[in-house]
Amino acid sequence: MKDLTPRKIVAELDKYIIGQDQAKKAVAIAVRNRWRRRNVEPEMRDEVAPKNIILIGPTGVGKTEIARRLSNLTGAPFLKIEASKFTEVGYVGRDVESMVRDLVEVSVNRVRTRERRRVEKKAAEKAQEALLDRLLPRPQFSAEDDARSSELAQSYERSREKMKAKLAAGELEEREIDLMVETHSNPMVQIFSGSGIEHMGFDLQNLFDKLNPSKEQHRKMSVADARKVMTQQEADKMLDREKITRQGLEEAQESGIIFLDELDKVAVAAGTRGGHGPDVSREGVQRDLLPIVEGTTVTTRHGTIETDHILFIAAGAFHMAKPSDLIPELQGRFPIRVELSALGKDEFARIMLEPKNALTKQYKKLFAMEGIKLDFQKAALDYIVDKSIEYKLGARGLRSICEAIITDAMFELPSQKEIKELTISKGYAEEKFEKTKFKKLKVA
Secondary structure (H helix, E strand, O other), rough: OOOOOHHHHHHHHHHHOOOOHHHHHHHHHHHHHHHHHHOHHHHHHHHOOOOOEEEEEOEEEEEEEHHHHHHHHHHOOOEEEEHHEEEOOOOOOEOHHHHHHHHHHHHHHHHHHHHHHHHHHHHHEEEEHHHHHHOOOOOOOOOOHHHHHHHHHHHHHHHHHHHHHHHOOOOOOOOEEOOOOOOOOOOOOOOOHHHHOOOHHHHHHHHHHOOOOOOOEEEEEEHHHHHHHHHHHHHHOOOOHHHHHHHHHHHHHHHOOOEOOOOHHHOOOOOOOOOHHHHHHHHHHHHHHHHHHHHOOEOOOOOEEEEEOOEEEEEEEOOOOOOHHOHHHHHOOOEEEHHHHHHOOHHHHHHOOOOOOOOOHOOOOOHOOOOOEEEEHHHHHHHHHHOOOOHHOOHHHHHHHHHHHHHHHHHHHHOOOOOOOOEOOOOHHHHHHHOHHHHHOOOO
């Protein structure tokens, strides 16, 4: 993070996201501030609050993509959740604390995966030796005849080296061996509960684990499959579970990012507060969100976590409501507001061609796997862009239009070995698109 300056963060985001410079700048500064905070003196560190952000803009302009790419760039634990899934405490549905628990799960799993990769090579070496023991069990030597034992030992070592060479060359991959594997027989139990009891689900799961410990069973499998199982078993033995849990909690607490989408769905229009029906529940969700964003302690199956320094990036279209319709206390916890501009024809055209993961680049790679060179004429790209704008589908709609046009080719051409090139012209695009049922999806 020391070398990941705000300008470099924006440059990386530019590789995948067209436009929205203000939003990129805002999130880059927010992320950089996290590194700055971790390096200030301890007495000031706890006083530096995260710069939570609200991204405002219509669907398909890049709100989610900005948050997702930011997570990949920083390697921080990241969770995307829709605010509309939450209900007020006491109602049936998910409570807001569940998103913090989910973030901790993501963080612990990330640390576990990282630690597993660190020991993977050594675990593979141990698994290879264990496989050799299965394929060629070590003989039991008699202590009464030292000379004979020594001769047998040397013979065994020569046989083992030959077997090891065959194993390394992949000559034994299909041979079957008998392997002991762990199995679990936990009962199928699902708990439907409100916020106060939801955490009990974790405790009950741990209780079931204790009441139904894993059992070992003999299974026959190929050497190739056994190697994977044994490598994982060896890696698990080498992992420090307490360290993984501790680091997972720490990373979630200090570096976690929660992307709270559809925040506008829980906003209550001015003048309706204190009413009845769904408005009451939506305002209740906001009040439940407030302590999480302000900073509180949440109990998870891995331990407690403080939310004071989790970065919250909220987003919403805010068509029917405005950010000012959120309760004032919650507004104050999102000091940075960025309005993303609607994308025009020029931006859509650039999205098709410029990003590192541009659709045209993806399709060309996919067709190249079939030995087919794919090309898009500019008129065809303009047609795809026009249709996406006409149907009001945003940037996501570009993929839908492309799929409608190119599906027949993706299905038919792999069987037609004589075809080595395909050019998508405007005429081809029009013909294929008109055959689809897209007209039923058109927004008035």
